[in-house]
Amino acid sequence: DYLGLTFNDDVVNASISGTRDFGTVVAWCRLVGTVEVFNQVEQEIAELVGTEACSIFASTTLLNHGVIPALMGKDGVLFLEKSAHMTMYEGAKIARDSGSKLCNFNLNDLEQLEDLLIENQHISKKLICVDGVNSMTGDYTDLPRLDKLAKKYNALLYVDDAHGFGVVGEKPDVEYPYGKRGNGIVNYFGLDYENIVYIGCFSKAYGSFGSFICCSHNLRRYLISQATPHDLGGAGPASAMCAV
Template sequence: MSSKTLDIFLNENIADLKERGLYNEIDPVEGPNGPKITINGKTLINLSSNNYLGLATDERLKQVAKAAIDSHGVGAGAVRTINGTLDLHLKLEEKIAQFKGTQAAISFQSGFNCNMAAISAVMDKNDAILSDALNHASIIDGCRLSKAKIIRFEHSDMNDLRKKAKEAVESGLYKKIMVITDGVFSMDGDIAKLPEIVDIAEEFDLLTYVDDAHGSGVLGKGAGTVKHFGLQDKVDFQMGTLSKAIGVIGGYVAGKQNLIDWLKVRSRPFLFSTAVSPADAAASTKAIEILMESTELNEKLWENGNYLKAGLKELGFNIGNSETPITPCIVGEEKAAQEFSKRLIDAGVYAKSIVFPTVPRGTGRVRNMPSAAHTKEMLDEALAIYEKVGKAMNLI
């Protein structure tokens, strides 16, 4: 018989989340996750996917994934350090390093795994980490796991970062100090002030770590936030994911050869978790090759992003300060944000609500993620639905 204590805990807390409009219902997608998706038999315009370039359903990636299954099987069969490192993994890592402009790269099973692995492999209880207040949950968890002192600085506030870096250095308490930031912040779509961060890091001899999950494939003509600013020689850790613009699954850290050598012997998910499948490794490599050969998909993503953004702004929605195709419609109150999302879905647009704890309380929103695969007709239809629902709820 299951524990009564556990049942009480679960039932009370689930009921509480539902009451406060913070309980998330999961909607299974029937078929591929493309510019349109099918949920409960209904076709919807999809504005909630991280599949920025439409590569998750790209025929070229499907072909190499199928071929990799035929040649290498469906699984790697072991952790990387025993005999789970296939030639396909090495090809992927070589391609990532070329793409990012670094000496080497290491691949992981997910972007979340990267942050858990890399931060704690280098930082420990004798160190400190300066972390942007709006950094992703995986960065926060990676910092906690390291047991380093976490010093939050106000979001993209360079004066606060400089002040806290100076205090940390002058305290003499820490062996190493790292500054860590998202390249693109996934909830608001704003870009980190990397040139200023690097200047401060050089002034105080800080390690630099950029999580570019939402920047790779998007900024720098696809090569990411660090290359967008031309700082690939100045950033110690370039972390990214293969699960968003790349369209597959996995993550990586790119940097100097000695950093990658260290991560291969000290990062725990690399040591204790089976490697990504042959199909995933081959498809990711192909996606990066496509991005290195042509900027066509990247340009289409920006064209669609700018078009949707301009349309929503013209209708009168609060789209915040996004500098990328990520376009929030900030509603405020959590239940209103969930109701807005529900009505959009009923009308034909899948745009999921994002509420606390993913975003601060009182900033509930619907987040739009246009992709290179959307047509102008789809975006026009989405804008018409936004206008209808927004007016019905007195949001515009």
């Protein structure tokens, strides 16, 4: 609860009003339908982060378990940084069990990563998975160098910034060393989203529940049907989106 919003009166009252307006849970999956407040939050988060679109999941764990296998299919190769969050590793194992290849590299050992990318450059679907802000140490990943490598070898960079979103943001300076607006580590480094998908969550800084992936419109449409939490799981409480 980085910013103390869990007990903020406005946030609490919005959640209570959301429960009265929408009930205790939105039980159907996102593939079937939604309520407008989910779409509103997705639009505002996409604008804040700076991407075309955004897709909300009930939790970061479910997002990583569903999105990583959906991106990899049966014939991709996944490069997972060894100290990345365990939920990414669990998602990677699901992808591996479906036929994709899993490779590990050490934190910020980009020479090792490049060797693996060269070794697997013949595979068309390549995904590099890292924490933005490391969940255990608070260290920032070397995103500018990772972005260059991803572009060089035509890989997609998957940045789980659940522990940075809401605090780490754009244009850091002496007065604001974490940056401004809390719009994530990609903006902190002044990068674009040409080769990056960005993952964040609401439970660390926003005083609410849920997670999201910021991506292109095409990828959002794809995930609605191909990521299992959107296809097989409930959306969760709309009151959490009202709090956001």
